[in-house]
Amino acid sequence: MELYFMGTNAGVPSLQRNVTSLALRMLDERRSFWLFDCGEGTQHQVLRSPLRLSKLEKVFITHLHGDHLFGLPGLLSSRANQGGDTPLTVYGPKGLKAFIDLTLGISESRINYELIVKEHEGGVLFEDDTFQVESALLEHRIDSYGYRIIEKDRPGKLDFESLKKHGVKPGPLYGQLKRGENIVTEQGTVVRSCDVLGKPKKGRIVTILGDTRPCRAAVELARNADMLVHEATFLHELQKTAYEYHHSTAVQAAEEAKAAGAHEMFMTHFSSRYKDEEQLAPLLEEARAIFPNAKLAVEHVLYPISKYPDKS
Template identity: 45%
Template sequence: MDIEFLGTGAGMPSKQRNTSALVLDLTDENRENWLFDCGEATQHQLLHSHIKPRKITKIFITHLHGDHIFGLPGFLSSRAFLGGETPVDLYGPAGLKEWLAHTYKVTGTHLPYKLNIHEVKDGLILETDEFRVYAKEVQHVIKSYGYRIEQKDLPGTLLIDKAVEKGVPKGPLLQKLKDGHDILLENGTTVYSKEVTTERRRGFTITVIGDTSYCEAAIDLADCADILIHEATFTNEYAKGAKEFGHSTIVEAATIAKLAHVKNLIVNHISARFLPSEMPAFLVEGEAVFPHLSIAEDFMRFQWKNDELTCLSKK
């Protein structure tokens, strides 16, 4: 699983950072890409990324502020011209469906594929063969949700030599055993999956939280996650203003990661008031609370593999 950041700024685009958007590249898990938030010019950012718009099948919107949704109508429209014919499932707060419907009515826009809009509430909002996704309201100046993505447990490794010893022929029966199913051989012998596979492996958990001030809901969403992606709009110097406008400081984001016992924290939604030259000090402030911390920049791509997070590239 890879994470690609398309926009890591706050409020409005700057020369260094576009508005909020990131993609979970789940090609290896289910051949899908999931988009979280879609700020202005997200489709432009995609042109410089590894992500193909037609492969984005699910979109999760944290809240309805413009820097998180103003790129959505354009992206959904352009996706059709870029070969996207499959349905898209869109998740977000109440009001999202009305806003999109009005936008497309006024502009005379027609989508040639099915758009399924799900207005979310706290709890389980999506379950597939591979994943469960939960939403929970966090604390912002308007209704805002964080999302917890849990990969279901993975099959253990098939011990081929043991399976062959038990008389299992090469072919589809081996795959059934690997997938956790017991099989019956032609001679009447039952071969149990647990006898020829290692123990099932725990899947990964990622929590994505958009705009929020420090709150218990964020800690709950992030509980023991492998990766927490959390806004960190300001340094601690601006803590009072951060709370007033429903945002978090880098120290508060790090504190949530620490209290939730996450493995890795990636912060984004950085205010344009902070110049690139100030990012080292910004990082130090957060690392003093939680050492396993990265500050995302536009086009940074992270990979989660073998229970380790690695930064692969940056434009």
């Protein structure tokens, strides 16, 4: 899994940064990627990225403010023209379906793939054999949600020396053992998967929050996360402004990461008043004084997501 930011600015785009959009690339895990928010111009950012819209599997919208949403109709239309013919599911707050239906309908956009829109109010949104996605309401001017992506534990590695001793040859039986099934060899020997599998590989946890003031839900979604993405719109000297506009400062983001026991945090959604890396540097300094593993999100960089040891 890797993070790829395509928009890190708050409110409006600037010459340096686009408005909010973030991809979770999972080529090894699912041969696809998931998109979180889709601000205006996101499809242009995709063209500059290693991503392909034909590989887009799911879109998660945190809230319905334009800087997180206005790029969605264009991106959905472009996906149809770029080889995307597999089903696509879009998750988001109530009102999302009306927005999509209206914009695609009035523009007579042709979508030649199955488009599924799931409005939600939090809870478990998706689960299969490899991932689970949970959501909770944050504290913003309108309903804004955070998402917790949980990668399920994966089977350990097969002990090939042990398999050789048992007379198990490479083939379908390997797959059965990897799935935790016991097998019987041609010689009639029962081989238990637990005897030839190493320890399971612990899955990673990624938490991606929408716009929010500091709140309990943000901390719970980020509990023991390997990677947390948290907005940090302002320096802490503007905490009153942040509160009035229902946003967070870099200090507040760091405090929540620390309280949650998260391992690594990327800050994003920066105010346009901070023009470049030099002006963003004080935000990083403030955050690292509280949470040393804080980083500034930079657009068009792939960030691998590591599995950290459990702190509990």
